[in-house]
Amino acid sequence: MAYSFIRPKPKSIFKRYTKIWFVYSILAVVCIYGFAKVLEKQIVAKINEQTHIEENIQNIKLKTIVIKDYIERLDYEITMGENIQTQNKMLKDGLSNLLKLIPDQITAKSIELNYNSLVMKGLTPSKEVYKFLLEAPLRAVFTQVRVEFYPLVSGWFNFVAVSKANPTLKPLKNDKKEQSDE
Helix, strand or coil, X not given: CCXXXXXXXXXXXXXHHHHHXXXXXXXXXXXXXXXXXXXXXXXXXXXXXXXXXXXXXXXHHHHHHHHHHHHHHHHHHHHHHHHHHHHHHHHHHHHHHHHHHCCCCCEXXXXXXXXXXXXXXXXXXXXXXXXXHHHHHHHHHCCEEEEEEEECCCCCEEEEEEEECCCCCCCCCHHHHHHHHC
């Protein structure tokens, strides 16, 4: 016996709209949770990348410091080389001028040239020849000139001349002299 004209339909506790709303709510929570995980992974990756970049920056800073020190060392060496080259040129010119000062009558056996002194040993026909031809030019260059003569059997003299310059008196550099002339 049937009390209804329609067939019975199974009924659910939740209505259809409630089920759809519930599925979409769960889907939204899952999407938000998944999005949060993706953001968390990206944040960790960016933090790792930032630390890597900071390490690279520190390495580059250290390398720049080393390179700056190297450049300063090279500048110092270049300056030092130029000074040595200038001193060598001045020494070469000075030695050339010194050799030109020695007259033909006087024979120089040895010459020792230091920063501010000159020791010359040689042979001269007489004391007067030495005094007039070599000592006068040496006195013009050096502040103190001392000479000792040793007579030989032949009548000539061996001499040892020690000439010293006052180190506190510094000669003018050629660049400054040329600028003042102009």
